Amino acid sequence: MKNQENFQFTIEAGKSERHYWMDLWRYRELFYILAWRDIAVRYKQTIIGLLWAIIRPLLTMIIFVVVFGKIAKLPSEGIPYPIFVFAALLPWTFFANAFADASNSLISNSNLISKVYFPRLIIPAASVIVSAVDFMISFIILLALMAWYHYLPSWYLLTLPLFLLLGFFASLGAGLFVASLNVKYRDFRFIIPFIVQLGLYISPVGFSSTIVPEQYQLFYYLNPMVAVIDGFRWAISGGNTAFNTTELSISISVITLFFLVGVIYFRKIEKTFVDVI
Amino acid sequence: MGIAIKVENISKKYIIQHEKKSAHYETLSDSLIQGSKNIITRISHPFSHSKIEQQTQEEFWALKDINFEIEQGDRLGIIGRNGAGKSTLLKILSRITEPTSGKVHINGRIASLLEVGTGFHPELTGRENIFLNGAILGMSRAEVKTKFDEIVAFAEIEKFLDTPVKRYSSGMYVRLAFAVAAHLEPDILIVDEVLAVGDAQFQKKCLGKMEEVSKSRGRTVLFVSHQMGAIAQFCNKALLLDKGMIAQSGTVSHIINYYMNMSANNMSGFQAETTSRYKDIAIMKARSYDAEGCPAVNFVHNQEIVIEIICKINKWISGTEVRVAVRDSKRNVFTTDTELVMQNEAVSNELCAKVVIPAGVLRPEQYFFKLAIYLPNQLIFDLVDDALSITVVDGGSKYAASEGLDYGCVFVDCKWTINPSSNLIF
Numbered sequence: 001m002k003n004q005e006n007f008q009f010t011i012e013a014g015k016s017e018r019h020y021w022m023d024l025w026r027y028r029e030l031f032y033i034l035a036w037r038d039i040a041v042r043y044k045q046t047i048i049g050l051l052w053a054i055i056r057p058l059l060t061m062i063i064f065v066v067v068f069g070k071i072a073k074l075p076s077e078g079i080p081y082p083i084f085v086f087a088a089l090l091p092w093t094f095f096a097n098a099f100a101d102a103s104n105s106l107i108s109n110s111n112l113i114s115k116v117y118f119p120r121l122i123i124p125a126a127s128v129i130v131s132a133v134d135f136m137i138s139f140i141i142l143l144a145l146m147a148w149y150h151y152l153p154s155w156y157l158l159t160l161p162l163f164l165l166l167g168f169f170a171s172l173g174a175g176l177f178v179a180s181l182n183v184k185y186r187d188f189r190f191i192i193p194f195i196v197q198l199g200l201y202i203s204p205v206g207f208s209s210t211i212v213p214e215q216y217q218l219f220y221y222l223n224p225m226v227a228v229i230d231g232f233r234w235a236i237s238g239g240n241t242a243f244n245t246t247e248l249s250i251s252i253s254v255i256t257l258f259f260l261v262g263v264i265y266f267r268k269i270e271k272t273f274v275d276v277i
Numbered sequence: 278m279g280i281a282i283k284v285e286n287i288s289k290k291y292i293i294q295h296e297k298k299s300a301h302y303e304t305l306s307d308s309l310i311q312g313s314k315n316i317i318t319r320i321s322h323p324f325s326h327s328k329i330e331q332q333t334q335e336e337f338w339a340l341k342d343i344n345f346e347i348e349q350g351d352r353l354g355i356i357g358r359n360g361a362g363k364s365t366l367l368k369i370l371s372r373i374t375e376p377t378s379g380k381v382h383i384n385g386r387i388a389s390l391l392e393v394g395t396g397f398h399p400e401l402t403g404r405e406n407i408f409l410n411g412a413i414l415g416m417s418r419a420e421v422k423t424k425f426d427e428i429v430a431f432a433e434i435e436k437f438l439d440t441p442v443k444r445y446s447s448g449m450y451v452r453l454a455f456a457v458a459a460h461l462e463p464d465i466l467i468v469d470e471v472l473a474v475g476d477a478q479f480q481k482k483c484l485g486k487m488e489e490v491s492k493s494r495g496r497t498v499l500f501v502s503h504q505m506g507a508i509a510q511f512c513n514k515a516l517l518l519d520k521g522m523i524a525q526s527g528t529v530s531h532i533i534n535y536y537m538n539m540s541a542n543n544m545s546g547f548q549a550e551t552t553s554r555y556k557d558i559a560i561m562k563a564r565s566y567d568a569e570g571c572p573a574v575n576f577v578h579n580q581e582i583v584i585e586i587i588c589k590i591n592k593w594i595s596g597t598e599v600r601v602a603v604r605d606s607k608r609n610v611f612t613t614d615t616e617l618v619m620q621n622e623a624v625s626n627e628l629c630a631k632v633v634i635p636a637g638v639l640r641p642e643q644y645f646f647k648l649a650i651y652l653p654n655q656l657i658f659d660l661v662d663d664a665l666s667i668t669v670v671d672g673g674s675k676y677a678a679s680e681g682l683d684y685g686c687v688f689v690d691c692k693w694t695i696n697p698s699s700n701l702i703f
Contacts, residue, residue, distance in 0.1 A: 009382075009383055010380055010381065010382050010383070011369065011370075011372060011375070011376065011380065011381040011383065012376075012379075012380045012381075029412055029417055029418055030412045030413065033408065033409055033412040033413075033418075034412075037398060037401065037405075037409055040400075040401060040405065041398060041400050041401065044400040044401075044441075045400065111392075111395065111396070112395065112396050112413065113373075114373065115373070115389075115391045115392045115395040115396075116371075116373065116389065116391075116395055116396070116413055116414070117371055117372035117373050117389070118413075271374075271375045274368070274373050274374045275291065275374060
């Protein structure tokens with residue numbers, strides 16, 4: 001090859017760090033193609049295909065509306081209950097899917113890991129992208145719902161990508177951490193659905209953060225998804241729902257911590273993946 | 278020519294967990310069960326606590342202090358028995374796993390082919406898989422695009438390009454996978470055993486393509502195979518690994534010979550258990566030798582194989598026959614037998630039966646010998662399944678390129694005559 005000098009390198013025990021971040025860039029095409037593969041494969045051999053990305057959140061929303069809105073009659077801070085629920089369901093579903101997929105991604109790609117070299121970080125990152133695509137599709141439903149209820153968005157909606165980014169880092173950080181544990185301890189395969197289910201109850205998906213008693217609020221804000229979900233609602237309702245900077249700053253700190261710990265732990269364990277997977 | 282790869286003092290250690298043989302990974306409950314087991318052992322054997330700790334872990338050096346250099350344009354064959362460390366070495370060179378200590382300098386773009394069709398997704402079409410597999414092997418999308426037609430033509434799957442590969446026959450699948458790999462253009466290519474699958478013709482095509490690329494463009498190739506024929510044909514240098522260390526390196530023919538003689542020292546053949554002593558007629562010992570009379574278990578295809586069987590005769594029954602049945606991994610290849618003759622009963626009650634399998638009959642393969650001593654149609658005195666095992670290696674037969682494929686059970690030296698058809702007399 002013409003630029004052979006670029007490919008000179010040394011393999012040495014415990015010194016892969018230097019190439020790693022450069023390799024991550026060099027292997028970006030593999031990242032695109034793995035994300036594309038996961039998206040392409042997701043709805044293969046299903047009859048209604050991509051419609052699943054619409055039906056699942058829609059059905060969940062209807063159940064929530066019936067149970068929390070109609071039966072339990074929880075307050076929805078003055079916006080239509082379906083929009084209230086759906087605005088929260090979007091980031092939560094994204095987080096739950098992205099986290100679960102990223103956590104299992106290393107194991108489901110074990111044949112790749114044991115046969116080819118590439119920065120392993122690509123695999124969980126690519127699987128989070130798949131959930132982002134599902135998110136985009138469900139977002140269209142939200143727009144349709146808003147049109148149905150004649151609910152006009154405001155400029156607040158422009159802040160939405162920021163909250164999505166927070167959700168992205170939250171799921172990737174937690175996903176990286178659990179994925180590396182999962183390689184060695186398969187118990188996490190059973191723990192992940194449990195975390196996701198529990199998370200739904202401690203996050204303001206079916207209810208509003210305003211019903212949480214004041215003395216527990218700081219504790220409640222430690223769940224980083226609280227601010228992401230509240231932020232989503234706030235952006236969609238045009239600032240009409242509860243959202244404050246305390247929860248946002250706590251959430252950003254927790255997510256940053258999660259993400260850093262996730263990446264550092266992943267990098268530490270990464271070298272031994274092949275030997276234990 | 279510069280140095281393509283320089284390996285300095287590479288070692289790789291694995292920790293073996295003895296109590297967890299069944300699974301590669303641990304679960305929390307494993308640790309819990311292990312804990313309670315230890316408690317039970319401790320209660321029932323209160324004075325032997327040291328034993329418990331001994332069992333848990335053991336270090337295993339898959340590679341130890343490996344040093345070698347490969348020049349650019351070399352085609353290096355790596356041979357060795359199972360567990361010699363070949364795969365570990367390839368995994369380190371292709372950066373899949375890290376060495377425990379040591380350094381490797383690599384000069385050039387490296388691609389490894391440790392498996393055919395790595396990352397192929399059954400749900401995706403042939404076309405999609407070409408791009409996916411290409412990216413996994415390290416090709417850029419632009420590179421795959423320019424070579425796309427060539428790959429499709431090479432694989433001979435034009436018609437099925439848009440069919441999911443799960444509907445492919447295994448032959449088509451392998452051909453497509455090879456085709457992508459054969460069009461890789463790294464500076465250094467690492468290939469592990471992959472040529473063992475696929476039909477003979479296609480295999481030849483792939484070896485040919487690899488050879489062409491390596492010779493004309495000065496590419497370095499590292500090639501692991503159990504097929505000595507393929508190594509002899511393709512490589513210009515070889516490296517022999519044994520128990521994680523380099524046993525020998527040099528020219529291909531030298532290494533293949535060395536490899537074969539290496540195992541000759543540590544085999545003792547078949548030795549009967551003590552119970553056989555009480556039978557009237559029994560097989561006591563058996564061994565394989567080469568033509569010079571040295572014990573051997575590895576043979577080149579054009580060597581004679583001598584089998585010696587020692588029988589004990591406590592009570593002579595005339596008409597007794599001894600039989601050797603030869604089988605390979607799949608079926609019986611042939612059976613040969615002879616009647617035992619008692620020449621002088623007074624001298625000894627042991628007989629030695631020797632049979633020579635002519636050179637150039639058994640094709641390269643591992644063989645197992647079943648030995649029997651019996652009275653035809655009446656009685657079996659003694660029978661030993663898989664008493665001996667030998668390996669025949671291809672030392673450059675006409676069929677070397679088709680090694681590993683089913684081209685027949687044996688070599689037969691058939692007589693051919695070719696005449697112009699007009700001269701034939703009916």
